[in-house]
Amino acid sequence: MTAVKPDKSIDLRGTPCPLNWVKTKLRLEEMQPGMVLEVVVDEGAPAHNVPRSVQAEGHKILEVGHSADGVRVVIERC
Amino acid sequence: MAAIAFTEEQIERYSRQIILPEVGGVGQRKLLAARVLVIGAGGLGSPVGLYLAAAGVGRIGIVDSDRVDLSNLQRQILHATRDLGREKCTSAKQTMESINPDVTVVPYPVRLTSSNILDIISGYDMVVDGSDNFPTRYLVNDACVLAGKPLSHAGILRFEGQATTIVPGRGPCYRCLYPEPPPPGLMPSCQEAGVLGATAGVMGAIQAAEVLKLILGIGDLLVGRILICDGLTMSFRTVRVERDPGCPICGDSPSVTELIDYDDFCGLRVPEEQYHE
Amino acid sequence: MSDGNGCVTVRLHGALRHEAGTRDIALPGDIGTVGDALRRLGEQYGERASHMIFDRNGNVWRSLILLVNEEPAKLGPETQLKGGDVISILLPLAGG
Numbered sequence: 303m304t305a306v307k308p309d310k311s312i313d314l315r316g317t318p319c320p321l322n323w324v325k326t327k328l329r330l331e332e333m334q335p336g337m338v339l340e341v342v343v344d345e346g347a348p349a350h351n352v353p354r355s356v357q358a359e360g361h362k363i364l365e366v367g368h369s370a371d372g373v374r375v376v377i378e379r380c
Numbered sequence: 381m382a383a384i385a386f387t388e389e390q391i392e393r394y395s396r397q398i399i400l401p402e403v404g405g406v407g408q409r410k411l412l413a414a415r416v417l418v419i420g421a422g423g424l425g426s427p428v429g430l431y432l433a434a435a436g437v438g439r440i441g442i443v444d445s446d447r448v449d450l451s452n453l454q455r456q457i458l459h460a461t462r463d464l465g466r467e468k469c470t471s472a473k474q475t476m477e478s479i480n481p482d483v484t485v486v487p488y489p490v491r492l493t494s495s496n497i498l499d500i501i502s503g504y505d506m507v508v509d510g511s512d513n514f515p516t517r518y519l520v521n522d523a524c525v526l527a528g529k530p531l532s533h534a535g536i537l538r539f540e541g542q543a544t545t546i547v548p549g550r551g552p553c554y555r556c557l558y559p560e561p562p563p564p565g566l567m568p569s570c571q572e573a574g575v576l577g578a579t580a581g582v583m584g585a586i587q588a589a590e591v592l593k594l595i596l597g598i599g600d601l602l603v604g605r606i607l608i609c610d611g612l613t614m615s616f617r618t619v620r621v622e623r624d625p626g627c628p629i630c631g632d633s634p635s636v637t638e639l640i641d642y643d644d645f646c647g648l649r650v651p652e653e654q655y656h657e
Numbered sequence: 658m659s660d661g662n663g664c665v666t667v668r669l670h671g672a673l674r675h676e677a678g679t680r681d682i683a684l685p686g687d688i689g690t691v692g693d694a695l696r697r698l699g700e701q702y703g704e705r706a707s708h709m710i711f712d713r714n715g716n717v718w719r720s721l722i723l724l725v726n727e728e729p730a731k732l733g734p735e736t737q738l739k740g741g742d743v744i745s746i747l748l749p750l751a752g753g
Contacts, residue, residue: 324395328386328405359401424753512753535750537671542750558720558749566708567672570752580753606722608670608747612680619722619747620729 306364306376308340309333314352315344315372322348323355326377330361333379338364342372349373384409390482394436402598408436412482414595417441417504419492419520421468423575424510424534426458427584428591433476433483435592440476441504443488444468455577492516494639497523506530506594508587512569514561515642521546521554522639525630532590534583537568539576539611541583544602544621545590548630551603556624561646579611663740667694671748676706686740691723691730694744709748722747 312329314322326341333339343352345368353363356377365376386394386405397403414437418425421444432440446468448459456468463471469487476485488500492511497519501507507529509520517533524531525548533554534543546553586607593599605618629636643649663686669677677698688694695717699707712718723730724745730736738744 320399321392321395324391324398327398328391331405355399420753422753510753512751514749514751517749517751534753536752537750538675540671540674540750542747557722560712560719562672562718562720562749563708563713566705567749567751568675573672573675575752606747610670617727619724621722 306338309337311340313342315342319347319351323352330379335379337379339377341375407596410595411436412438415439415504416506416591417501418508419443420510421458421472423455423580424584426456427581428508428588429458429472429476431588433480436482439484441486442469442472445489445491455580501527501529508532515646519642522629525553530594532587534587536575536579536583538573539579541579541609542606543583543586544606547603552621552623553630555629556627557621564647665738666743668745671750673709677702691736692734720749
């Protein structure tokens with residue numbers, strides 16, 4: 303359970319790479335620095351690729367949480 | 381302020397460029413809102429038209445008064461065998477819009493002259509010169525300088541090409557580089573000397589890339605530089621060129637303040653020794 | 658940097674290359690100036706080539722871009738050459 307409450311949340315389960323990253327990126331663009339975005343992606347390649355792309359773009363990963371319902375990636379928009 | 385949302389289809393269509401840090405959704409919106417005029421739907425205009433449409437440039441004007449002929453198909457990749465005899469503008473419009481329905485192609489099946497060019501270019505943010513003759517090159521340059529429109533210039537012959545980007549007020553214009561046209565009939569055309577189709581492709585794609593960078597406001601443009609391609613050795617070099625403060629159109633005290641007769645400027649109206657083979 | 662035999666090499670482009678039928682031409686290292694080299698080319702490659710180099714007043718055509726060793730010729734046609742120099746002559750390409 304994360305202490306940070308996200309400002310926005312998007313469910314990207316079922317969305318393949320790289321579209322899951324593209325949608326994450328587009329949502330982050332609309333947010334102000336400091337705001338927090340939560341995305342839920344599938345296990346496997348998405349869980350690996352999305353956080354990596356987020357960081358490469360210069361944002362901060364606050365948390366990556368695996369559960370039966372998918373992988374929650376909590377991002378601070380930088 | 382919420383930006384207009386992309387459709388699912390647009391997100392997927394443009395995903396490979398939205399991913400680029402230099403583009404993003406912000407850049408994609410710029411592309412969709414951009415208006416670019418392409419002069420010539422031939423060897424250079426074809427790759428330019430194709431890549432601008434693919435990238436989602438929202439409004440693309442195509443100026444070409446010719447019809448598609450068989451000898452064009454070796455390099456004018458916007459057109460196909462089924463288009464023989466059709467107006468090039470119409471063929472271009474059909475192909476470009478079928479690649480990308482987000483794009484509106486506006487055909488101008490006319491010859492550009494001093495009387496119509498300023499009006500035509502007024503509806504666009506920038507211009508691409510893919511024409512094939514000296515009078516048009518000087519006409520387009522002068523019109524863009526007078527109207528303050530950025531211009532992508534390229535020229536080809538045989539296996540060689542040149543490209544430069546003209547941003548009025550920021551660097552040299554075409555006349556700074558080449559102040560005087562050659563005597564009429566002296567320089568061989570592609571019809572006479574030939575041209576490799578892929579050379580047109582290389583240079584046209586470079587023009588398209590420059591236009592996209594201009595729209596997006598990224599990278600370093602070929603302003604003040606001529607990129608020279610020698611296709612036989614596949615060697616590239618750049619030559620730096622400066623704005624000429626004495627340039628008659630973009631210089632400190634311009635003597636050309638309105639469009640002139642470019643056929644006359646290029647000696648086409650005066651009986652001249654001809655240099656035909 | 659001098660080459661082995663001290664020639665001046667002229668590299669042609671565009672319509673001039675087509676007219677001369679060759680890309681590179683070797684001239685004697687003591688040819689003189691860029692203008693001298695251009696005059697030699699005109700003599701060697703005929704009237705049409707000459708008209709691409711010189712205007713009707715016999716001056717070097719202003720639309721030639723003259724490079725010596727990849728840099729703009731500092732004094733234009735008056736630039737002095739030495740053995741091993743490479744002159745590039747660029748001219749406008751209208752094809753599209």
